[in-house]
Amino acid sequence: MSFQRPTRRAFLQGGAATFGAASLMGSTAMAALDPNSFTQGRVFHASHFGPFEAIVKDGKLVNINAIPELDAKPTEMLMYGVTDRTYDKSRINYPMVRKSYLENWESGDTKPELRGKEEYVRVDWDTALGLTAKALLDTAENHGNEAIFSSSYGGWANAGNFRPNVMQGRLLNLIGGCTNTQGDWSAGASQICLPRVIGDMEVYSAQTAWEVIRDNTELFVLVGCDPVKNNRIEYTVADHQMTGPWAQIRDNGVKFLSINPQRTASDEYLDADWIKIIPNTDVALFTAMAYHVLDQGLEDRVYLKKYTVGSGQWIKYVRGETDDTPKTPEWAEKITGIPAEKIRELAVMMATKRTEIAGAWSLQRAQHGEMTHWAIVNFSALCGHIGKPGQGVGFSWHYGSGGMPQSGKSTPTGLSQGRNWVKGICPASRITEMLEQPGEDFIYNGMTGTYPDVKMIYNAGNNFMSHQQDTNRLIRALEKVDTIVSVDVWWTAATRWADIVLPACSTLERDDISVGGTYSNDKVYAMKKAIEPVGESMSDYHICEALADKMGLWTQFTDGYELIDHIQQAYERSAAAQHTPFEEFWEKGYARQEVPEEARQWVRHGDFYTDPIENPLHTSSGKIEMFCSEIAGFQIDDCPGMPVWMEKHEYLGNAKEGQLHVVSPHPWYRLHSQMDQSETLRDLYKIQGREPVRINTQDAADRGIENGDLVELYNDRGTIIVGAILSDDIMPGVVSVYEGGWPSLDSKGRCNSGLVNFLTSTQRSSGLSQATTANTVLCEMRKCEDPEGPNMAYEKPPIIEDYEVAAIDEDLLGLDRVYDITESLLADAGPGEKIFYERCTVCHGPREVSHFTQNQWKGITPSMFPRAGLDENEAALVMEFLMENASDAPM
16 A cells, blocks of 8 residues: 655644643543532542542642542552552653664664663654654564564553553564564463363453352352452553442352452352362362362263263363373362361362352463363363353453343444454464564464564563563573664553653543443443643654654554544443533543343353253354364463363472472452552551562571561562561462562662562463463572562662753654655455554454454453444454454365
């Protein structure tokens, strides 16, 4: 296709008009209930932490006002954290370039080994954008677009539709694309395995309506699952609608069990019986319970025959007929630490009662993680529970207010990322291996890929330096990369190891749009600009727009519109627009989407149970695959065709004397690493400025550790300094450190802040999914006798403010090369392909069609199509495109 070169300035001078309502930009809404409140200076906004009114005086955010009719239980993250971080000293106020990179960008001697150590130089936007554009084009021209790697995935940076990863994808795809991450850290193993087992990702799927659970369930089993804590945030806008329903379920007589190495907030709230289990051994537990169910004749043979395939192979394994090892409760006791008699009791209880099993994502963030949720599915199927009211399995009860009835309505859809011409990927947790082993083959989702030779990383709104495992190894691997660009609001870890840092503004400093309820989708929210951008920061949209303008692609990136126009277009694609005009919605701040009455009685897998012929699962057989021939056919040594117990490379079962198992759950006062810079929140939980570690009282006594002491956790990968919290609510041999801390290295190379990923391993879950094993970790522990000063994680890096930067000759940048690159891109997209790339933006689905099988696409499209607002004809066109281009499509 041929690109023209009108710039943004030329377009605006040409008198082009946009259809948006710019006059709405400064509008405010009074959504609080107090009729005497002073309404001026109140601006409606929404976030991962909830909807709210920003209280603005003299152009400054001074406070947050919760909105009780929209948020049932506002958290401290909303009430304190949002205000704290807006003007925190960790803000990136201006464009920055690492000193050696700025001095030597022409020669290429940029000294990447100094990343994380060297000072930054403040530069103007023109310099930062010019160097970024040059690096992109240099990489594409000299090494191919596959050498540009995007570490931005998922879009957790903020709750808006115009997220950094989407804006970045739209920009990079205009110049040919880049290598993308595929999968994620949250549930990377199960999202690949479960579609073949039960026909859906499950980990990102709606749960049975809570009233069905309240009225039908007798036993609710939490396996590593902590919904009270994890539902404090959402991928979209949290409104905490399940807080009351959980209490109603509890108070209606439902009994709760919690299988977990530590007692949780949910266990307290729901009055759950706590069953201690050695981490990473859940497969052994559920297999042994299956053995006892079979031994007692409690299995449902009629259900197995009608709704499953492969039960015979799995039952032979359970009974020990395939390996001469019957999986008895006594066998499992040695692995799990749970007494055999207790395992028998649990098995009978779960088999004979109407039982719902809620499995956390953390279970599958482990070596052989694919096995864990699968073992739970097989056990529930053995008992004949899946699809019955109040029974079965659910792997998203802890996320997105799982259990809320669904509106089924279409939601706002933002800008298309367009087609990425690079087909290669990097599994999300394999970044280090990719950098270390360019050209090496890997297996992912049954397909063979090849790691690219990455020369540039473009990172936007993603703190990959905090969530990638074995941080020290990653830091070493990054030295082979020529250029790292990071776009962020704050000086996170991902910016401190970058060459070029572009300051994004917070969502309070821009306009956007989002939805309330990840699953309910019962509200659309305006995210209105409340204050002007801090310093010289810009929104992610405007940063990418400016880069596009630098390369002569402004028209292609913007379609000739302003951001507010795109927001209005996004709203018009939602079902809310059918009853609430955009102007009314924007003024009020939100529009509701009706939830149909029948949604209140919806049962997960209920249609399949009612009529498996008419409503088959999207598996090869149309049934639950207790043994999966497709997975078995891949012949992957660490992921067989059914859930079996496999020993981990490091866990308490093979630990040396004194070693402890580290678990790293999601934080209480943060969203991963977000909010770690909030001083008010840190004062609520940090110990001597460091991340807390929960330690069993006896383990602490054995090492002379007392409450509040600084402690070192260490292994051959790294050392972290954390603060001790002594408790009998964590089992001996296990320590718990929240993930997502901001790092700060002391002179001995220890993380003085407590980022757990300095301890974690890059061991893959298996060759099927290549997912993270962040919860398969051993360490040793000792009292820290020589801490070095305060934790400096929240201070700015060294910055040179008065460095004289010579103006860059635009001719030396060679930005006109973009036309040679883009001319080779062919505009040959068919109608279904065009609709897919323009509107089907599912955060956890592949952007490349061939990365999913036909059945995997069938499993995700029932939720994808309604959210994209496709009519029957559009859905058919997209489905045709997906089926013709899926990984297993006929040639």
